[in-house]
Amino acid sequence: MYKIVRKRSLNPTVSLMEIEAPLIAKKAEPGQFIIFRAKEDSERVPLTIADFDREKGTVTIIYQIVGASTMELDTLNEGDCLHDFAGPLGCPSETDGLKKVAVIGGGVGCAIAYPIAKKLHNIGCEVHTVAGFRNKDLIILEDEFRSVSDILKIMTDDGSCGEKGLVTDALEQLIKDGNQYDEVIAIGPLIMMKFVCLLTKKYNIKTIVSMNPIMIDGTGMCGGCRLTVGGKTKFACVDGPDFDGHLVDFDEAMHRGTIYKDFESHAREASCNLFNQEEK
Numbered sequence: 001m002y003k004i005v006r007k008r009s010l011n012p013t014v015s016l017m018e019i020e021a022p023l024i025a026k027k028a029e030p031g032q033f034i035i036f037r038a039k040e041d042s043e044r045v046p047l048t049i050a051d052f053d054r055e056k057g058t059v060t061i062i063y064q065i066v067g068a069s070t071m072e073l074d075t076l077n078e079g080d081c082l083h084d085f086a087g088p089l090g091c092p093s094e095t096d097g098l099k100k101v102a103v104i105g106g107g108v109g110c111a112i113a114y115p116i117a118k119k120l121h122n123i124g125c126e127v128h129t130v131a132g133f134r135n136k137d138l139i140i141l142e143d144e145f146r147s148v149s150d151i152l153k154i155m156t157d158d159g160s161c162g163e164k165g166l167v168t169d170a171l172e173q174l175i176k177d178g179n180q181y182d183e184v185i186a187i188g189p190l191i192m193m194k195f196v197c198l199l200t201k202k203y204n205i206k207t208i209v210s211m212n213p214i215m216i217d218g219t220g221m222c223g224g225c226r227l228t229v230g231g232k233t234k235f236a237c238v239d240g241p242d243f244d245g246h247l248v249d250f251d252e253a254m255h256r257g258t259i260y261k262d263f264e265s266h267a268r269e270a271s272c273n274l275f276n277q278e279e280k
Contacts, residue, residue, distance in 0.1 A: 001081035002036075005058060010140040014064050014108055015074055016050070022057030024087045030115035031093030031210065031242055034059065035218045037084035038073045045069045046215045048112040048241070049088060059085075062111035062140070089218045090241050093185070093208070095119055100126040102174060102181045103149075104167050104196055106188020107133060112210055113187040114141050114148075121148035128179065129153070130170045132192070136161035167192060168199050181205055186245060190254045197245035209245035211236045213253060228252050 006018035024034065033048045051060035063070050076082070093116050101120055105113035110131050120127050129149040133139050134157045146152050153170045154162030163170065171184070186196040187210040200207040213236050216222040220238035227234050230247035234240065 001083065002085040003081050004076055004078050007076075007078050010062065011138050013066070013138075014062060014111075014140055016060060016062050017073075017076075018058045018060045019082060019085055020057060021059045021085050021087075024059050024085065025052045025054050025057050028052040028059060028088045029092030030095075030119045031112075032088035032090045033218075033241065034061065034085055034087035035089065035215075036061070036073070036082050036086070038069065038076060038082055040083050042072060042083065043069050044084070044216065044218075045073075046089075046212070046218060046237075048210070048212070049115065050111045051115055051118075059087075062108065064108045086218070090237060091239070093119070093210075093242050095123060095125070098123075098125050098182050100128075100179070100181055102128045102130065102171060102179070102184045104171060104184060104186040104188070104192075105129070105131045105145075106167060106186075106192040107138065108140070109188030109192075109210075110141050110145070113185070114144055116185055116187075117145060118148045126150050128174055128181075130155060130167045130174075132156070132167035132170075132188070133161075134158070166195075168195050171196065172199055175203055175205070183208060185209075190250055193245060193248075194250035194254075197248070197250075201246050207245040208242050209248060210241045211243055211248065211253065212241060213256060 003020040004017050005020050009015050028049050033046050035044050035046045047061045050062040065074050103113050103117045117127050117129055127149045128151040129145050130153045132155040155165055155167050155170050156162055184200050184205050184207045186193045193209045197207050213225045215225040215237055218237045220235045225236040228249040229243050
């Protein structure tokens, strides 16, 4: 059993949990993920590691409350325990040799971008971060990003905080300002990562994306997380989650991501009804 030692709300739909998991914390690296089950009969859900503390033996996860499983997870509080918490899984993000990097995060994807930006900063890399959100109420980890970024640009769709516009607007301006990046790392919604890659391909800048497709077992056996990368089939759980963004078939990935949309909607509705009945 894995004890929740800290829980806090980051915005109305996103929460953070710090979990007591010393063996995972000992081995965890940015870019890797865990798979949890909130209770014994819960489904397995992958979440990228948002942070870790080897001395305390804890792993931090950040999740958006969008479906039945994350709704169930959010019913747990400090002192409660998760039934399963397996990891670290996947390949760590490659940071060796990087001197100047632009880290692009979109929405809750910023939870994945932060530990990578933090590691890059800690190894002496110059880090320029662009974080995009729909509005100011949805911003997460601003202070954390500011502490590890040489430049931080906050973008909002409505201009309610930072600059109005898309992350690609800010990234292109940074490039036009003369910044020469060894690499761009983009993490967020598929459509955002696709357009970041279209932009960086125009400027011939290597771009890494973190893919989070439907995943079941996390060991490459189920095949649910398959992607097409450079015309070849890859599995996000064992070959990734990081891939060369210029080689990813984003249109296929977006189509596959809608396969279980109706099922997820029904599961969420059933969970809402169950929680409402319990509250009564």
